[in-house]
Amino acid sequence: MAYEVPLQALLGLVTLIFPPLVADVVHASTAWRLATKLLGDDGHDIHTVARTHNRPRFGGGPWKHAHATFYEGGPGTFGGACGYEDVIKEGYGLDTAALSEALFNKGLSCGACYEIKCVDNPQWCKPGQPTLAVTATNNCPPNWNQPSDNGGWCNPPREHFDIAKPSFIKIAEYKAGIVPVMYRRVPCLKKGGIKFTITGNPYFNQVLVWNVGGAGDVTGMQVKGSKKLKWTTMKRLWGQKWETDAKMVGESLTFRVRASDGRYSTSWHVAPSNWQFGQTFEGKNFR
Known part of the structure; x- marks a missing residue:
């Protein structure tokens, strides 16, 4: 029964x-x-x-256009605006990026992961268009003393990634200074x-x-x-x-x-x- x-x-x-x-x-x-x-x-x-x-589990987002530059520093400086004290010890490595105000969302985007690739610039993009997975660990503040298209790369409403130099050179030549990129949100592993x-x-x-x-x-x-x-x-x-x-x-x-x-x-x-x-x-x- x-x-x-x-x-x-x-x-x-x-x-x-x-x-x-x-x-x-x-x-x-x-x-x-x-x-x-x-x-x-x-x-x-x-x-x-x-x-x-x-x-459903987080599935990422669509590809979008932006630009990327690089900045130098170390494990203790790449995570300042997000509160991370040492990105190496905390497991993020050097594949990190500082987000412009438009992406940073007043700090709520800290910890988000992005896939980035250099596009539309054969002179400076690495051959084969490799992609880079980075974690948002810092903020790229506006520079109101510079125009948005000439130095004020992180000024609103621009969507911009200032990538740690060791990671930037995986997708582009550092001599480029700034390159066009496409990016999308991806799950963090x-x-x-x-x-x-x-x-x-x-x-x-x-x-x-x-x-x-x-x-x-x-x-x-x-x-x-x-x-x-x-x-x-x-x-x-x-x-x-x-x-x-x-x-x-x-x-x-x-x-x-x-x-x-x-x-x-x-x-x-x-x-x-x-x-x-x-x-x-x-x-x-x-x-």
Whole structure:
């Protein structure tokens, strides 16, 4: 004889057999708020999220026209406007770019990935028209003292990439100075999980979010503690640094980030209750 088992019972059974360790990916819909609860060994609630809405993975965007130049620097300078302190240690490498104001979106584009190729300039474009995948890690500010077509390359409304020199020379000769390019958004392929670096002090908590896969750019963030701290929306300080004056010290922390494609990733209890400022914790990444 066949029996119908209620969905809630099945979810409860799966939860008991496979308790969540640190994270889950939540898709953008009202369903992402629905969670079941377990009582952990420490007496705190552990949540698992029912994934009832399958939002498509980030698929990139269409090819568009822009221009590109290059700038020199090092691992500690290529990520300044986004809050990244060392693009090498943080996994971005030197395949990075500073975005003009039109693309930078006041810092919300930090972490987004682009495919770029040099076009329409056989003299300076590398043979075979190779493509370059870069991550947005910095801002190319306007230069109002120069016209947009002669030095003020990053002035609005121009869409422009100022690429780290080691990467620029993969697609064009550096003597060109500036070259026409085509670009498109592409999914970010990252190793490991989303990283959360906590800095600041007990009265001004800052969290740098980095190594984000999928769309790559985080447009919203929340934090929740294991005791008194309820879900709290964090404010963007600049780039991908987020802050709150809520009391986080002494609680196990859960972070929820929202990417520009509308998907959510929730890293449950990723930081233990004895976390310290300056530490970095790893959650589950977008796929």
